[in-house]
Structures are given as structure tokens and as C-alpha cells.
Amino acid sequence: MKHDVPERYALAFRLYPYARSPDQDARAPVRHRVIVVGGGPVGLATALDLGRRAIPVLLLDDHEGPGLGSRALCFAKRTLEICDRLGAAAPMLEKGVQWNLGKVFRDDRLLYEFNLLPEGGHAMPAFINLQQPWFEKFLHDAILSAQAEGAPIELRGKNRVDAITPDTDHVTLTVMTPDGPYHLEADWLIACDGARSPLRGMMGLGFEGRVFEDNFLIADVKMKADFPTERWFWFEPHFKSGDSALLHKQPDDIWRIDFQLGWNIDRAKELEPARIRARVDAMLGPGVDYELDWCSIYTFQCRRMERFRHGRVLFAGDSAHQVSPFGARGANSGIQDVDNLAWKLALVVQGAAPDSLLDSYDAERVHGAEENILNSTRSTDFITPKTPVSRMFRNAVLDLAETLPFARTVVNSGRLSLPCTYDGSALNGPDHPQMPPRTRPGSPCPDAPLAGGWLLAQLGRGFTLLGIGIEVPPQLTLHGLAVDGLTLDPSPELAARYLGDVPGAVYLIRPDQHVAARWDRFESAALGQALARAIGKE
Amino acid sequence: MLITTPNLTRADESYARLIATHDGLTEAESHALNARLILILMNHIGDHAILAEAMRLARDPRPAAP
Numbered sequence A: 001m002k003h004d005v006p007e008r009y010a011l012a013f014r015l016y017p018y019a020r021s022p023d024q025d026a027r028a029p030v031r032h033r034v035i036v037v038g039g040g041p042v043g044l045a046t047a048l049d050l051g052r053r054a055i056p057v058l059l060l061d062d063h064e065g066p067g068l069g070s071r072a073l074c075f076a077k078r079t080l081e082i083c084d085r086l087g088a089a090a091p092m093l094e095k096g097v098q099w100n101l102g103k104v105f106r107d108d109r110l111l112y113e114f115n116l117l118p119e120g121g122h123a124m125p126a127f128i129n130l131q132q133p134w135f136e137k138f139l140h141d142a143i144l145s146a147q148a149e150g151a152p153i154e155l156r157g158k159n160r161v162d163a164i165t166p167d168t169d170h171v172t173l174t175v176m177t178p179d180g181p182y183h184l185e186a187d188w189l190i191a192c193d194g195a196r197s198p199l200r201g202m203m204g205l206g207f208e209g210r211v212f213e214d215n216f217l218i219a220d221v222k223m224k225a226d227f228p229t230e231r232w233f234w235f236e237p238h239f240k241s242g243d244s245a246l247l248h249k250q251p252d253d254i255w256r257i258d259f260q261l262g263w264n265i266d267r268a269k270e271l272e273p274a275r276i277r278a279r280v281d282a283m284l285g286p287g288v289d290y291e292l293d294w295c296s297i298y299t300f301q302c303r304r305m306e307r308f309r310h311g312r313v314l315f316a317g318d319s320a321h322q323v324s325p326f327g328a329r330g331a332n333s334g335i336q337d338v339d340n341l342a343w344k345l346a347l348v349v350q351g352a353a354p355d356s357l358l359d360s361y362d363a364e365r366v367h368g369a370e371e372n373i374l375n376s377t378r379s380t381d382f383i384t385p386k387t388p389v390s391r392m393f394r395n396a397v398l399d400l401a402e403t404l405p406f407a408r409t410v411v412n413s414g415r416l417s418l419p420c421t422y423d424g425s426a427l428n429g430p431d432h433p434q435m436p437p438r439t440r441p442g443s444p445c446p447d448a449p450l451a452g453g454w455l456l457a458q459l460g461r462g463f464t465l466l467g468i469g470i471e472v473p474p475q476l477t478l479h480g481l482a483v484d485g486l487t488l489d490p491s492p493e494l495a496a497r498y499l500g501d502v503p504g505a506v507y508l509i510r511p512d513q514h515v516a517a518r519w520d521r522f523e524s525a526a527l528g529q530a531l532a533r534a535i536g537k538e
Numbered sequence B: 001m002l003i004t005t006p007n008l009t010r011a012d013e014s015y016a017r018l019i020a021t022h023d024g025l026t027e028a029e030s031h032a033l034n035a036r037l038i039l040i041l042m043n044h045i046g047d048h049a050i051l052a053e054a055m056r057l058a059r060d061p062r063p064a065a066p
């Protein structure tokens, strides 16, 4: 009998075509260590990170590659740092459009401009613009390279998960393929199946939050234009296309234009090419030659699951949380989920850490999601004021911003994604009051130039003990874990970012490049305690 | 700490100036002016805790429960 796993969307690339697996002919369901459901950016990155940590991982997706349509566009510095750790950043940087400068307009007047990364000494730019299918393709390329080097990663296309039965020590899955259904078992299941998450539904779990009553039209336009490579945002644009508009450059001479349309619109009519062209014409002015490459209308919501861990099932990315597009926090925060989860799950699977370590994934990333939802809700309330008085204050801020610099700090056209600091996490160890707040326990390590390379490139294989101006042993084994030691002389950047008012420092750094603890001397008993804490053994 | 004891150097002058600043404005223009004025003063004060206390007090001018 012929079964069907229909495509819900057209593909940009066919990367992992369906191939029958021996598992489909097995008598009893084959047990896997980790199964990842969903091959979007978050699922691919999860499989890659686990595989590079030598954890066998199977990824199932009901398609055979990324969908057409650019969707996520702005990838933030932290995402690029994580992708660099995963061996995937180089082609992203090469193809992506790098930008640091943003301009904010009202009507046809420039209110002000901002630079996102005024600080030098970082390997990665503040942002690149890259269409989501390319981001996914480059992650997939990195999976192929990792597989070639022996990473135990397997991808199965046109494998749709139709049912799951969670148990105390494993999960059973029913998977539909073009050859019919089969069953699998997993010690751990990671649900990266997107905002509509069928898995969340199968487990009867909620997804609560706020719906915003607005529609946005995205028009990706191909043209040879000499706009600079900057983010341009308009409040009350002079081309009379709703309350706001946004222009971004993408690779391949494509420009992303976002038009805010309001709530009561006729969706089908707004998507008519002639109508879209009228909007774009008004914006670009007469005589500009362009083609429409991809268009879509979206509405959005800010919501999250109450908890991201449910026993042996872990939710990551859009399945766990969803934000408005202002601030580019969707895919970027999903990649931070992966960064946080993969090393913890790897230690648990290897038996080096108790499974309670995974509760810290829940705590830390719920905290991250809260921060993202808060920021993105505030941006939305500024861009689309919900009451007359809120609009009045918003406009007063814009009035003042033309001449008064203080008001520009209040203007909110999207607070662009920054990595989250896990303040108050149970994994955090001792802090030191004279060291800089930006590198306090829980913080992602800021990069710094080293002789012939970059700091972050040295971190992230496992735990690292970093001595700056203080000698640390090059190799240690504690609680059964290998800890790499790295001793560096304090450069001006290292001193400013890691030392503050002390002459030397010792940092314990987690495999996700977040600070676990820091001291002004090396002492192995304190280190042992902090490490135990950071792997949930305390 | 939010100052709620008398602090205006020239109370009558300042109040008269506030009213005169609105001379000739429509209702909507006056509201917009007030909004700008609040924002300018907020920035001058700066401290979030003081602002939050002022906003609480404006919403409910009874003294906070002891």
C-alpha cells in the first residue's frame, strides 16, 4: 500500500531525501539514545551539537529539507559564535550580509542612527542577514562534515512523527513514512517541531501568551539598488503604508521590506502582486526596477510553554516559545536553547551527570524566553500602541527624539537579540566583586583577540579552566570529567572584559561558553565544588 | 527617595508658567505637550525607583500603607 507524507510547504533544498531504514523492518522498535523531531534551524543545530559531542542522535523531519521563503533573516553575534563552535559559521559569514548600523526614520525624516557593536575585538559581527533556508543548509553542510569525521548523526526525511508515548525511562514514537508507519524508541526525545508543535499537542501541553492584533506583509524584492547595508526603520512612513516599515538587505541583491498592515485586512487581496507592487513602488519611488521574490503575511504571538522539560521529552526553539519578529529573537533564541541543552544532555547520556542537570535547561531557558518575550512585547507596544494614551506618549517620544538624544534611548523599534545571562541559576558558583559585571557567573563569555586567533575558539569542547595572569594546570580530571586548562597573559581586552580591578583571575567556563564561577586565585578544592555544582551534582 | 515635602523654589511662578505654557493650544495639543513634558522631567529625574514611586502616587495620591 502506498502511503503519503505530503509536503506542507515547497522546499528550498532537498537535503536528506527519504531512504528506507533497517529500523523499518525490525521486529521490535529499535531504541535510540536521542531522537530529535524537526529539522528546522533548532533541530539541525541540536543534532550537530550532540553528534560533535559523540552522542548518537537521530533526526526525523516530515520534509526532506528546508522550506522555501526567507523567514528568519537576522542572525545575531551570539548565534554566529555558537555556529562557529559547531563548525558552521564560516560559510554563513561569507554569504551573509554583515551590518552594524541602523537608522530610524519618522515620516521622511531621519530621527537618529545607532551602531550595534561599537566595541572592537570580537571575531563575529553584530549581525548578519541571511535567508533562513541558507542558514539551515549551512548547518546541514556542517552535519555532513561532522559525519565524515565520525559524528554519529543520522537524518531521516519524510519521517513524520504521528504519535508518542512517554514512559519513565524512554519514549515510544509512531513514525509515518512513504513506506508506511513504524515504531521507534528513544531514551531522550527533543521536540524541535516548530511553533505549531504537533508533539506539544500529543502531550496535551499548553502554549499560553498574547496574540497581537496586527498583520505584517513581508516582501522580498530583488533589485540592484544602492541603499547602504543598514537596517532602516520607519515610524509613520511617508509612503503611507501603515504604521511602520522596515528595510533590510539580504544576500543575492534581495531586500526585505516589512509593511505593517493593521488588523482588519483582506489577506488574499493584500497578497495580490499588483497591490504589493503598489506599496513597494510608493516606498522606492518611481523608476526603480525590481522583482518580487517572496511575499507572505504574518501575524504573531508572544507565548511559551510553562516548562520546557517533561520527563524524557525536552522542547526547544519555537515549539517551546514564540516571540514577535521585532528584535530577531526567534531563531536566535532557539539556537541558544541548543547551546544550553546539548552539553547537558551529552553529560547525562554519558552518565557523567545526574539527569536533574536537565532541570537547569528548563530553568535557564525559561528565564531566556521570559526575557525575550518581555523585550519583544515592549517593542511591539511601542511600534503598535494599544491605547490612545499609549500612542500619545509614543508620539511624544518620537517628537523629542529628533532633537534630544535622551529620547532616542526610549525609541523602541526592536531591541535586537542579545544573549541571556543566567543570573540566579543553580549551576552558578562563586563570583568576585571586583571583577567586571559583564562576565559574572551565568554570562556568556565575551570574545577577545588572542595572539593568532580568538578566545571563544578556545572554549566549548568541554569545561575550560581559564587563567588570566594566573597559571592553571593544562589538564585536570575532576568528577570523572576532563577539564582543559588555558593560561593567558592579560591583553588589554582580556583585562577589561575579565579582570576589572584584579591583577589576575581564574574562570571556570561551561561547554556552552557561559561562566560558571570565578576566583582571584587557583584553588583545586573550590574548583571541584564549582564543577560539581555546574553539572548538577550538588 | 521621592521628595513629597515642599521643594519648589517659586511655587506660584512655576504653576502659572505651567498653565501659560498651554495657552492657545487645543485639547489634543495640550495632551501632547504634557506627554513631552513628562518625558523630559522623567529623564531629568532618571532614577527608576523614584519614577515608579511618583507614578504610584499619581495614580493613588493616598499615602502608602505603613
Ligand SMILES: Cc1cc2nc3c(=O)[nH]c(=O)nc-3n(C[C@H](O)[C@H](O)[C@H](O)COP(=O)(O)OP(=O)(O)OC[C@H]3O[C@@H](n4cnc5c(N)ncnc54)[C@H](O)[C@@H]3O)c2cc1C
Pocket: A037, A038, A039, A040, A041, A042, A043, A060, A061, A062, A063, A071, A072, A073, A074, A075, A132, A159, A160, A161, A162, A192, A193, A194, A195, A198, A199, A218, A298, A316, A317, A318, A319, A325, A328, A329, A330, A331, A332, A333, A334
Ligand atoms: C516571517 C518571519 C520572519 C522571521 N524573522 C526572524 C529573524 O529575523 N530572526 C530570527 O531569529 N527569527 C525569525 N523568525 C523566526 C524563525 O523563523 C523561527 O524562530 C525558527 O524557524 C524556529 O526554528 P525551529 O527549528 O524551532 O522551528 P521550525 O523552523 O518551524 O522547524 C520545525 C520543523 O519541524 C518539522 N515538523 C513539524 N512537525 C513534524 C512532525 N510531526 N514530524 C516531523 N517533523 C515535523 C517541520 O517540517 C520543520 O522542518 C521569523 C519567522 C517568520 C515567520
